[in-house]
Amino acid sequence: MTRYNAVFLTVLLGHSANIVDSFLSPASPPSTEMYMYKPDCSSCSGGLKRSRQENSFERKGVKLQAYGSDDNDDDEDMSGVLNDRDWRAFRAKLVMSETDNERDPERLAFEALDPDIWAYDTGKVIEKGAIILGGAEQDFGFGLRQQYFHKAVMLVLDHEPNKFTRGIILNRPSSKVLLDEDEKGNISQWRVWFGGDVQGFESMTPEIVCIHSLQKEEVIAKSATVMKDIQWTTFDNAKSLVADGYAKPSDFWAFCGYAGWGPNQLADELDRKSWYMVATDSNTLLQEMQRQAFVQDVRTAGLDTWTNLMEMIGKEEIASKTFDSFDDLMLKEWARENLLSDVEKSSYDSKIRSTFAPSTQELNHKDPIDRVIEQAQATARGDYLGPGTLVRASSAERSPFLLSKQEFHKSIILIISDDENLTAGVILNRPATKGVDLHIADKKEGTKRIVTIPLRYGGEYTVRGQNPLLWLHCNKNLRDSGVGTPMCVSRGGIWSCRPEEVSNCIAQGLAKPEDFMAVSGISVWTKGEKGLARGIEGEVRVGNFEIVPQRKSQKVYDTLLSQEVLSETNIASNLKISNEAWEIGVEEKNSQEQESQYGNFVLDQDGDEYQEDDSRVFKSKVKLSELSDDALKSWIAAFLLGQPSLE
The missing domain is CATH 3.40.1740.10 (VC0467-like)
Structure with a gap:
């Protein structure tokens, strides 16, 4: 990935903003797009609607009493108190022990090295802290529309069965950075990920949710627990915690936008196998988010995070069948268009288009x-x-x-x-x-x-x-x-x-x-x-x-x-x-200009042939012209023939 020091600043949040030049520190993500955000001091609300049962961010634990037995010393000691931080892990061990005899012995040996890492398919159980994986057994048309939902990994933040379910997409990291200036003129950098299409990047009133694993009492008091070691808070709360010295911007994952479902909508979609409901431990999620933040190129669109979790719940065969599918390639192109900063996109483009078309x-x-x-x-x-x-x-x-x-x-x-x-x-x-x-x-x-x-x-x-x-x-x-x-x-x-x-x-x-x-x-x-x-x-x-x-x-x-x-x-x-x-x-x-514009090839680090002009899908041998033709054919199949797929 090409690295740049000078970064152009634009506006994300619709508040007053200045366009300035900034230089990234060594610890900051390379080649990022910066957004200047100045808060409206007349209002301190975070812009989040909360139910009457959750008027404050209080930490609530549900205690379950369980008794052990001396008759079987091999059983894990279950005496004592299980709170909501441990109950999910306890349930996971019960579920996974029932399916161990059906799983690969070599994989079981690998998993045994770290007993704190686990995941299992919960069927149709929807709850706060659960993971929603995008289904891949049917064609849902995400290659043509809403590509960001394809193979999404979502964390459920709130769930009220007869009201509303809200989640954020965890595997769509972006290289966009929000610059926040406080009342004293201090500027902090916040890397913003794509969390969903509701109040997201394109919204006039975007909403930012900040995920973290901090354990300081001052932070916990302003946060809501999602699952063990994972909490969320509003962007305003996160900024105040940074200003008060209780946290740093790098302690948070900031997600712009969310996904929402109306009453029983998610349950109906589960019946159609649109999604898989998964329970997993916090370590798995935190490690995946760390890896996406500092290792992955955002153009991979978090596809391997989805694959890793699918393998953990025993659906590796389904995952392998859809590797580098049409929808995968379209998602990568969506990520390139929406998750890269403008500076990065311009460095990859062979032909730069004007951001604003001339008016007539x-x-x-x-x-x-x-x-x-x-x-x-x-x-x-x-x-x-x-x-x-x-x-x-x-x-x-x-x-x-x-x-x-x-x-x-x-x-x-x-x-x-x-x-x-x-x-x-x-x-x-x-x-x-x-x-x-x-x-x-x-x-x-x-x-x-x-x-x-x-x-x-x-x-x-x-x-x-x-x-x-x-x-x-x-x-x-x-x-x-x-x-x-x-x-x-x-x-x-x-x-x-x-x-x-x-x-x-x-x-x-x-x-x-x-x-x-x-x-x-x-x-x-x-x-x-x-x-x-x-x-x-x-x-x-x-x-x-x-x-x-x-x-x-x-x-x-x-x-x-x-x-x-x-x-x-x-x-x-x-x-x-x-x-x-x-x-x-x-x-x-x-025609002559087009013929002279393309045709120079280079080899990437793996020896595969790619074009210098970015005429192929990222990490793929598929040419963009071929993918565009396939997209047209898929559109005709879906909207004129009435068939979601011709395969």
Whole structure:
């Protein structure tokens, strides 16, 4: 991992912040992103809602009386008092002793070296201090959405069966650092991990939970016990303990965000085998968190922590079957995008994108006549971008649509409208599983036949009060005959038409059914202030899309006409045709730039071949371009075919 001393500071918590330069001390994590946090002195609350039963952070122990027996000296002496700190370990020994005869003798010998390290599957028992492991026996779609839940290791902080369950993800360390300035001007550094998507990194009101294992009375008084040797407290409490000299920032693991379940929601998900409930000792968790903090690269996304715990509960076979799966690779890419600091990401990127895309808000105030003149001039130059224009998704090695909006990867989009508020377009190369039946009457022979053309998915939105289907053609004879309405100011390219025009043209023999496209749904890009929304022009400027040269529109359209109604058997052939059309639409200079940009290889420390330009998934031989293609195929399978997996 590249190391940097100078670190750029940005804002995480929505409080007042200063942008400063700072130099990391040798004990600090390398290459971290810093966030300046200045507390609001008018309020001292930690922002956490607690139940009436827990108005204070008091340490409560549940005492259980157990008696030993002199009849069996080999039994462990159980006389005395067991409190809640020891009861979980006692229960673990009982459970694990029942399953010892089913487990690997060599593993049992290894575990016997440290009797304080244990873990077992608790079935469906949910309790505070339990561990939730992400399930891997079914496809839950975490490769396409919410990748952070894939193979997550979560610690239950609070559990009220009929109210709410809250947990934090333990195996998503980040290299982001929060700088906190107290009232005296002293600055402390807090490394912040991703704890969940509720009030997380992207929230306007993030919540930070601090985990620790400190045993000082002053610390315990401001903390809530989760399990033996593990407690949690609010960020405000942790800061006050540091200010009073009872702790250091490095004594805490700070987690931003959490995961939450409503009444009985977690129990229902356990029934569907979405998760595994696990009980484990505090040493195991503390050692894993220490290892993640100081040994692991955050791009590994904590996958081996999940694997270690799966092995401890006897599910190593399940873990091994899913090693380096599609979801694993997508999680690594999510970690790279969300857990690395901006400094680190820029050092790995071969092509740096602007954080904020340019706005098209300035177009709102232009005179309509001036806009028409500019469009005509742009048409003459070949870079017109408006209704009737085809755009293709970026040809960058790292697809901008890898982690979300996968339907746009290698997409071809026809712009149908563009005004001061938004741009609307339709995707042309995503045939769905439904077709449109065209009834063709042969007047000469007096017969009828039905021809089915694919219904194409155009986007996730619909327009109220309008025909749900958009009919298109790109036929010169039909254009010359005035069939339909031109979408472009040049009156060339693709035209829209009405359903009755389609029927009449086919009946009169002016066109074949295969000359037409039927599209359902539209895609929308809004316009607004810089960095917030930008329309299709902003998308092109930032590199998410590229303009298809007008001279290539006809060939792109004609190529797509050979796609068929989607099925499980033709998904590969439909994608092949889609990619052919996408490649036809590239501007020659872009193709040459891409060829010259990639191709230099280096060997990593293990002798495996990786590219210098970061074109492969971290610690993998899978190229990002291949993963992006797989993500698109998975999206089609899930959302168009209705199958979570094609395997």
